[in-house]
Amino acid sequence: MEAKSHIKVRNLNVYYGSAHILKDITIDIPEKKITAIIGPSGCGKTTLLKCFNRLIDLQDNVMLTGQVFVDDTDIFDNSTEVIQLRKKMGLLFQKPQILPMSIYDNVAYGPRIHGLKNNKKLSEIVQHYLQEVSLWEEVKDRLHDSAARLSVGQQQRLCLARGLANEPEIVLGDEPTYALDPISAEKIEKKFLELRKNYTIVLVTHILRQAKRLADYVVFLYLGNLIEQGPAEEVFSNPRDSKTQSYLSGQFITSA
Amino acid sequence: MNRRRFKDLIVQRIMFILCCFVISILFFIVMGLFYKASPILAIHSLRDLLFSSTWHPSKGNFGLGLFIVSTLWVTAIAIVIAIPLSLLTAIYLTEYAPKRMREVLKPLIDLLAGISPVIYGVWGIIAIVPLISDYVMPFFSERLTFFPFLSDNYTGYSALAGGIVLSVMVFPIIISVIHEVLETVPFEIREASLALGATKWETTRRVVLKKARPGIVAAFILGLTRAFGETMAVLMVAGCSLHGFPKSVFDTAYPLPALIANTYGEMMSIPLYDSAVLLAAFILLLMTTLFNMVAWGILLHIERKER
Ligand SMILES: Nc1ncnc2c1ncn2[C@@H]1O[C@H](COP(=O)(O)OP(=O)(O)OP(=O)(O)O)[C@@H](O)[C@H]1O
Numbered sequence: 001m002e003a004k005s006h007i008k009v010r011n012l013n014v015y016y017g018s019a020h021i022l023k024d025i026t027i028d029i030p031e032k033k034i035t036a037i038i039g040p041s042g043c044g045k046t047t048l049l050k051c052f053n054r055l056i057d058l059q060d061n062v063m064l065t066g067q068v069f070v071d072d073t074d075i076f077d078n079s080t081e082v083i084q085l086r087k088k089m090g091l092l093f094q095k096p097q098i099l100p101m102s103i104y105d106n107v108a109y110g111p112r113i114h115g116l117k118n119n120k121k122l123s124e125i126v127q128h129y130l131q132e133v134s135l136w137e138e139v140k141d142r143l144h145d146s147a148a149r150l151s152v153g154q155q156q157r158l159c160l161a162r163g164l165a166n167e168p169e170i171v172l173g174d175e176p177t178y179a180l181d182p183i184s185a186e187k188i189e190k191k192f193l194e195l196r197k198n199y200t201i202v203l204v205t206h207i208l209r210q211a212k213r214l215a216d217y218v219v220f221l222y223l224g225n226l227i228e229q230g231p232a233e234e235v236f237s238n239p240r241d242s243k244t245q246s247y248l249s250g251q252f253i254t255s256a
Numbered sequence: 257m258n259r260r261r262f263k264d265l266i267v268q269r270i271m272f273i274l275c276c277f278v279i280s281i282l283f284f285i286v287m288g289l290f291y292k293a294s295p296i297l298a299i300h301s302l303r304d305l306l307f308s309s310t311w312h313p314s315k316g317n318f319g320l321g322l323f324i325v326s327t328l329w330v331t332a333i334a335i336v337i338a339i340p341l342s343l344l345t346a347i348y349l350t351e352y353a354p355k356r357m358r359e360v361l362k363p364l365i366d367l368l369a370g371i372s373p374v375i376y377g378v379w380g381i382i383a384i385v386p387l388i389s390d391y392v393m394p395f396f397s398e399r400l401t402f403f404p405f406l407s408d409n410y411t412g413y414s415a416l417a418g419g420i421v422l423s424v425m426v427f428p429i430i431i432s433v434i435h436e437v438l439e440t441v442p443f444e445i446r447e448a449s450l451a452l453g454a455t456k457w458e459t460t461r462r463v464v465l466k467k468a469r470p471g472i473v474a475a476f477i478l479g480l481t482r483a484f485g486e487t488m489a490v491l492m493v494a495g496c497s498l499h500g501f502p503k504s505v506f507d508t509a510y511p512l513p514a515l516i517a518n519t520y521g522e523m524m525s526i527p528l529y530d531s532a533v534l535l536a537a538f539i540l541l542l543m544t545t546l547f548n549m550v551a552w553g554i555l556l557h558i559e560r561k562e563r
């Protein structure tokens with residue numbers, strides 16, 4: 001059964017000044033599946049992710065060629081509303097990025113900026129998404145405390161709730177379990193498996209076992225080149241490219 | 257080993273002594289001012305000294321009210337102008353200006369901070385005073401004939417001129433500090449907000465400014481404390497006449513520092529004159545301290561709420 005692709009990357013090139021960071025990348029990211037992007041440090045995974053929601057625009061001195069389609073609209077086209085595009089995607093960072101406000105306001109942030117003013121509705125949303133990430137029980141008595149007081153694991157789940165409250169279609173995770181203890185990491189992983197039913201998930205990860213546990217589809221990048229992509233079972237059990245083989249077997253983890 | 261311990265001890269002692277020295281200077285200034293001011297406090301009631309606007313030393317009238325009120329006027333005007341303008345400038349500089357522009361503007365602003373107050377005073381006389389007397393004052397005196405604008409002083413030398421010059425003087429330091437503070441806000445939380453579909457302004461207002469708020473308040477305190485004591489530039493443009501309490505931004509003002517600088521040293525023959533002027537200095541010190549305490553109180557309150 002062939003899934004529809006949600007994000008299509010076509011001949012994407014990214015340059016920082018004269019450095020060629022992503023080289024002629026063409027990927028199809030399937031809808032309502034978990035796609036893992038793996039590859040050694042510095043190969044351009046974060047850069048690729050930031051192209052999807054155009055956070056890359058914030059960088060000075062960056063040049064792009066090629067196209068990215070989300071739901072078949074070209075996101076780099078001038079007529080594309082960046083705000084609408086970003087609203088479609090929730091993004092989790094390596095380290096949880098808490099906004100300097102209360103737990104409640106963090107979750108309500110997205111709905112508020114997109115125009116929701118009704119306090120009753122906001123409260124419902126906050127409760128619903130905090131329950132969704134199993135944080136509600138832990139924080140329901142201190143919703144109006146500063147979110148900075150939460151543990152890092154709780155913060156990352158809060159960030160997930162904040163992203164989901166925006167009702168995205170796509171969840172982007174840039175090594176979202178990087179800063180977490182094993183138990184918190186497991187909570188996030190489990191959540192991702194549940195979310196797969198309703199969201200398209202793109203997960204950058206360094207942890208091969210995590211990719212094996214979660215991924216339906218795997219993209220392997222190496223030094224800005226797309227080396228291999230395909231369904232997870234195929235790539236993991238039967239990698240076609242020799243670079244993929246050695247990466248999967250734990251060789252040349254350090255690369256210049 | 258022993259020599260190292262010894263050195264450590266010596267350094268520690270020296271620094272302790274220096275620290276005591278600095279603090280004792282402050283102590284002696286306060287005590288000295290109070291001691292010198294006490295003769296007048298023994299003769300005139302504090303109420304007369306603080307609230308009367310009649311300053312006529314040769315007749316024995318030493319009302320400081322006019323000067324106190326003038327100081328408040330000029331500082332308040334400076335605050336009202338400096339706070340929004342410096343905040344918006346710093347925001348533009350940090351969040352919006354292209355990198356190259358920022359690299360040109362930042363040193364220029366730092367340069368402004370180093371210019372001598374006299375130059376600001378001259379600029380005030382050449383540019384601000386005529387601007388007020390020719391345009392601002394006629395405009396307001398016809399249209400807004402009520403409280404803070406109603407005045408019969410058409411010279412342009414006024415509390416407003418003093419406030420404007422003062423605000424421009426404290427501008428650079430406030431902008432500079434706010435800029436530094438905004439730069440410490442991690443890029444990632446801006447990204448987190450933008451990634452949720454917030455615009456740049458929403459991100460700045462709701463996230464960056466929120467995160468930087470204690471630092472921004474500290475920047476204002478730093479700048480405005482300087483404004484309180486600033487003498488030269490204000491003295492040159494505020495009018496400094498003894499026409500009773502200023503009741504309008506266009507009235508002349510005669511702030512405490514200007515009084516002290518203008519009169520100290522030339523009034524030794526009149527009894528109690530120097531005592532009165534030193535009382536003025538003491539009051540200025542108290543006002544500045546009070547302002548600082550209130551401001552730091554606000555800062556602590558904000559910080560506690562955020563933690
Ligand atoms: N703003 C920038 N300016 C110049 N070069 C950059 C910039 N951001 C990233 N790079 C370079 O782009 C390359 C790819 O970076 P990227 O962050 O995408 O790697 P990554 O695969 O996410 O690495 P990691 O696994 O360590 O997070 C790196 O060589 C990096 O040095």
Ligand SMILES: [Mg+2]
Binds near residue numbers: 045046174
């Ligand atoms: Mg990365």
